[in-house]
Amino acid sequence: MSIFFKHKDIFGFAILAIFIIILPVFVESKYHYIVLNVIGLNTIVVVGLNLLIGFAGQISLGHAAFYGLGSYFSGILTVNYGFPLWPAMLVGMLATGVVAYLIGYPSLKLRGHYLVMATLGFGIIIKILMGELEQFTGGHDGLIGIPQLAIGGLIFDNDLKNFYLIWSFVFFSMLTAKNLINSRVGRALRAVHGSEVAANALGINTADYKVKVFVLSAMFASISGSLYAHYITFISPSSYDFYYSIQVVTMVIVGGMGSLWGSLFGAGVLTFISEALHFAKQYHIIAYGIFLCLVLIFLPEGILVGIYNLFLKRKAQKHISTD
Amino acid sequence: MDLSQQIAQYIITGLTIGAIYAIVAIGFNIIHNATGIVNFAQCEFISLGGMFMYTLVVHINVNMIISFFISMAAVALIGALIERGPIRHARSKEIIILIFLTVGISGVLRGAAQEAWGTDNVGVPAFSGENPIHLPLGAVIVPQHIWVFAITVLVVVLLHYFFKKTLMGKAMRATAVDRKAAALVGISVNRMILLSFAFSGGLGAVAGMIIAPISTTSYDTGIMLGLKGFAAAILGGYGNFAGAIVGGIILGILESLGAGLISSQYKDAIAFFILLMVLFLKPTGILGYGESERV
Numbered sequence: 001m002s003i004f005f006k007h008k009d010i011f012g013f014a015i016l017a018i019f020i021i022i023l024p025v026f027v028e029s030k031y032h033y034i035v036l037n038v039i040g041l042n043t044i045v046v047v048g049l050n051l052l053i054g055f056a057g058q059i060s061l062g063h064a065a066f067y068g069l070g071s072y073f074s075g076i077l078t079v080n081y082g083f084p085l086w087p088a089m090l091v092g093m094l095a096t097g098v099v100a101y102l103i104g105y106p107s108l109k110l111r112g113h114y115l116v117m118a119t120l121g122f123g124i125i126i127k128i129l130m131g132e133l134e135q136f137t138g139g140h141d142g143l144i145g146i147p148q149l150a151i152g153g154l155i156f157d158n159d160l161k162n163f164y165l166i167w168s169f170v171f172f173s174m175l176t177a178k179n180l181i182n183s184r185v186g187r188a189l190r191a192v193h194g195s196e197v198a199a200n201a202l203g204i205n206t207a208d209y210k211v212k213v214f215v216l217s218a219m220f221a222s223i224s225g226s227l228y229a230h231y232i233t234f235i236s237p238s239s240y241d242f243y244y245s246i247q248v249v250t251m252v253i254v255g256g257m258g259s260l261w262g263s264l265f266g267a268g269v270l271t272f273i274s275e276a277l278h279f280a281k282q283y284h285i286i287a288y289g290i291f292l293c294l295v296l297i298f299l300p301e302g303i304l305v306g307i308y309n310l311f312l313k314r315k316a317q318k319h320i321s322t323d
Numbered sequence: 324m325d326l327s328q329q330i331a332q333y334i335i336t337g338l339t340i341g342a343i344y345a346i347v348a349i350g351f352n353i354i355h356n357a358t359g360i361v362n363f364a365q366c367e368f369i370s371l372g373g374m375f376m377y378t379l380v381v382h383i384n385v386n387m388i389i390s391f392f393i394s395m396a397a398v399a400l401i402g403a404l405i406e407r408g409p410i411r412h413a414r415s416k417e418i419i420i421l422i423f424l425t426v427g428i429s430g431v432l433r434g435a436a437q438e439a440w441g442t443d444n445v446g447v448p449a450f451s452g453e454n455p456i457h458l459p460l461g462a463v464i465v466p467q468h469i470w471v472f473a474i475t476v477l478v479v480v481l482l483h484y485f486f487k488k489t490l491m492g493k494a495m496r497a498t499a500v501d502r503k504a505a506a507l508v509g510i511s512v513n514r515m516i517l518l519s520f521a522f523s524g525g526l527g528a529v530a531g532m533i534i535a536p537i538s539t540t541s542y543d544t545g546i547m548l549g550l551k552g553f554a555a556a557i558l559g560g561y562g563n564f565a566g567a568i569v570g571g572i573i574l575g576i577l578e579s580l581g582a583g584l585i586s587s588q589y590k591d592a593i594a595f596f597i598l599l600m601v602l603f604l605k606p607t608g609i610l611g612y613g614e615s616e617r618v
Contacts (some may be wrong), residue, residue, distance in 0.1 A: 053419070057419060059419060059422060059423070061426075103599075106602060106603040106606070107602055107603075107606075110606050113361065113418070113419075113422065114602055114606060116361065116422065117361075117553070117554075117557055117598065117602060118598075118599060118602050120550065120553075120595075121554065121595035121596075121598040121599050121602075122595070122599065124550070124591065124592070124595050125592045125595050125596060125599075128588075128589065128591055128592040129592070132588050132589065242546075246426060246430065249423065249426070250427075253423060257419075282434075282437055282438070283434065284434075285430050285433055285434040285437065286430065286431055286433075286434025286435060286437075286438070287434075288427075288430050289427045289428065289429070289430025289431035289432075289433070289434055290427075290430075290431055291427075292423065292424075292426065292427030292430065293409055293424060293427040293428060293431060296409075296413060296415075296420055296423055296424045296427060297409055297412055297413045297414065297424070298414060299414075300413070300414055300415035300417070300420050
């Protein structure tokens with residue numbers, strides 16, 4: 001994969017890097033670190049999911065399952081079988097990729113929205129298995145004592161270290177996504193999204209590209225899930241329900257489908273809102289629902305791009321009226 | 324109870340729940356045929372039907388039959404409002420956007436229902452008594468099971484009549500086949516879409532109300548029933564009217580047998596496992612995709 005960066009992109013990534021490095025200076029409490037780290041974890045999932053929704057034009061309502069597979073592979077392999085940490089994460093990622101391939105291949109071969117149904121069903125099955133396969137997963141009580149990650153002697157045992165770890169992964173996942181978008185694969189995907197028939201006629205194997213991007217997006221979710229498991233050191237099935245799948249989809253839409261920087265924005269804003277509403281968990285569903293509806297009705301391009309477009313339109317109208 | 328008795332009992336239970344899945348699946352199909360979208364708010368129609376019925380019957384002491392029709396009309400109205408409001412005013416008409424929009428609407432309705440009724444499971448009295456009826460083969464059913472079958476059959480017959488014999492039903496079918504052509508012959512396509520949402524709302528409410536006395540109801544009872552109704556629609560052939568009924572009944576029986584004979588913990592997983600298998604092996608469903616027999 002070659003790196004064809006536009007100047008704008010280099011600028012964006014440089015700002016992101018600087019931002020990540022200096023942000024901890026302004027962070028005071030442990031709570032703020034947790035919020036930032038959760039934003040980071042969600043961003044990784046959202047960036048991957050956005051490749052699928054924004055570029056392949058396909059819907060997944062089962063990303064909680066892929067996120068969960070990452071968590072549980074890491075958790076089970078390290079706790080129950082004493083696997084080394086990073087290889088466990090790698091195994092989790094590859095296994096999730098294989099599972100995603102098995103689901104994606106038959107459902108993406110067909111025209112239409114079969115993937116949404118397959119992922120939905122798969123998500124519910126995985127959630128049930130997490131609760132019922134007690135001898136492996138610890139059942140509904142969850143799995144405790146997952147070791148913290150370490151590189152050599154450096155153990156990621158506090159929130160600051162985990163902040164840098166998680167956000168490095170965010171940085172590299174965004175870089176990978178950007179590279180993909182700017183590559184031949186990205187152009188092919190955009191062609192598929194624009195017109196599947198036209199793309200097919202140009203010799204693009206549309207189904208093949210869609211399956212690949214689906215597998216990749218599942219692997220992003222799996223990595224994020226592994227990081228989550230090692231960071232929080234405790235996992236239970238309730239973190240991986242249908243609601244989480246909806247949450248990440250909302251983040252993609254609020255940030256703008258097909259917008260890489262929008263993914264960061266969407267994950268940031270909505271994770272923040274979730275946390276702000278922490279005292280009233282029952283309002284989460286309704287808040288997400290209203291947010292999702294408003295953005296989809298009025299700004300289907302996402303908040304940032306949508307407002308920018310409205311601004312351009314207004315400017316153009318003013319221009320005409322003054323003429 | 325010997326095995327044959329047990330199996331007879333499981334099949335009765337399966338038929339009952341299968342009838343519910345069939346009604347929900349028809350609701351999914353009607354909206355799919357009119358608009359091409361998957362309406363996730365269908366799940367909420369089921370919950371709302373059950374909860375309206377509960378409020379009217381238990382709290383306000385309204386007559387059962389009147390409550391039934393009021394709840395059905397109320398949810399049909401909500402369905403119509405969903406179309407008249409968010410769906411029609413969405414700036415983008417892309418299918419993917421509209422599907423996500425129904426997911427959002429579903430969240431709003433569920434959140435509102437949770438505020439209104441809390442999270443407890445509540446019971447609704449049976450339509451006519453609780454005295455069990457003994458059937459041959461040793462199976463036992465309560466009168467509510469008969470109500471479920473009777474109402475499902477009635478709903479199917481009425482819908483069949485509506486879509487085949489009435490002008491409005493034919494107009495809806497024409498819209499499903501080709502929107503542009505329908506508009507050209509003077510059918511108000513928007514009104515047909517509005518109508519399909521109202522129909523789905525009403526059907527969802529009926530499903531929620533007739534199952535409530537058997538399995539109790541709550542603000543989110545419709546999620547599982549709705550998603551399994553969706554699975555039933557796929558199993559029968561998405562968009563296919565007869566397929567919805569066949570899919571619902573088969574799914575209900577397989578789930579009930581699986582839960583009884585294999586493991587009840589995996590009851591919910593069985594339905595979705597069947598869904599995945601259908602998608603992989605015969606994605607057009609048992610009776611095929613609804614090209615020939617669209618409602």
